[in-house]
Amino acid sequence: MWLRRFMPAAIAAGLAFASALLLASCRQDMQDQPKYLPYRGSEIFPDSLSSRSLVEGTVPRGYLRDDQELYTGKTGANVAPTAPTATAAATSASGTSAVSTQPAAATGNDVNEFPFPITREILDRGQERYNIYCSPCHGVLGDGRGMIVNRGFRPPPTYHQDRLRNAPLGHFFDVITNGFGAMPDYSMQIPPHERWAIIAYIRALQYSQNANIADVPPDQVQKLK
Numbered sequence: 285m286w287l288r289r290f291m292p293a294a295i296a297a298g299l300a301f302a303s304a305l306l307l308a309s310c311r312q313d314m315q316d317q318p319k320y321l322p323y324r325g326s327e328i329f330p331d332s333l334s335s336r337s338l339v340e341g342t343v344p345r346g347y348l349r350d351d352q353e354l355y356t357g358k359t360g361a362n363v364a365p366t367a368p369t370a371t372a373a374a375t376s377a378s379g380t381s382a383v384s385t386q387p388a389a390a391t392g393n394d395v396n397e398f399p400f401p402i403t404r405e406i407l408d409r410g411q412e413r414y415n416i417y418c419s420p421c422h423g424v425l426g427d428g429r430g431m432i433v434n435r436g437f438r439p440p441p442t443y444h445q446d447r448l449r450n451a452p453l454g455h456f457f458d459v460i461t462n463g464f465g466a467m468p469d470y471s472m473q474i475p476p477h478e479r480w481a482i483i484a485y486i487r488a489l490q491y492s493q494n495a496n497i498a499d500v501p502p503d504q505v506q507k508l509k
């Protein structure tokens with residue numbers, strides 16, 4: 285009787301123990317298997333490096349930055365190269381290319397049109413990214429009163445002022461890419477497409493605090509009244 289009642293529990297416990305042992309030994313094997321860690325030497329290649337450099341003069345797949353406006357926020361000739369060469373990509377290894385070396389607001393050729401159509405989906409993505417990366421300082425409303433500012437960080441300017449309402453889109457791209465004064469750059473954290481999504485959302489925020497009736501499409505005006 286006793287056995288019958290406790291047998292299943294005993295078997296289950298035994299099985300759990302056995303599989304724990306099994307998994308643990310699995311981890312051990314993978315832990316100790318022969319492999320090359322980054323930057324560790326190797327006997328395979330004549331230069332005794334375990335990692336291979338990119339072939340000079342090539343562009344890694346996915347890194348051909350051939351759309352200048354999308355990747356720099358600038359028009360015209362006065363911009364950094366748009367495609368990292370193998371050497372540039374190798375030295376920065378991060379995926380942000382040579383485009384992020386420009387000083388903020390250095391040129392007057394900021395674009396003022398989005399390089400791709402802004403859909404509802406992109407705007408939502410921009411809102412999400414903005415709330416993660418920008419709102420801690422700029423505030424969820426963009427008034428410059430984020431949580432970090434409440435704890436003593438230098439307050440950023442509000443987006444709801446004429447200078448920033450009239451600033452071209454490319455200026456925002458530049459600030460996110462290169463930083464601005466006390467603000468660090470976000471080129472590592474935020475890929476170019478998402479920078480534009482954030483900028484679209486900042487424009488929406490600006491409208492949210494400063495729209496007038498003329499901004500409302502005629503067929504929607506009736507709804508408001």
Ligand code: HEC
Nearest residue numbers: 417418420421438439440441456459460464465466467470
């Ligand atoms: C760590 C806090 C912090 C975060 C996070 C931050 N900013 Fe800023 N931002 C600042 C500060 C501070 C300034 C003012 C810098 C100065 O004048 O020295 C500023 C300025 C700006 C400006 C105004 C530039 C001008 O022309 O005056 C823009 C636009 C901007 N930030 C956009 C963003 C965006 C977009 C994000 C998110 C991707 C972001 N910031 C994230 C602190 C931050």
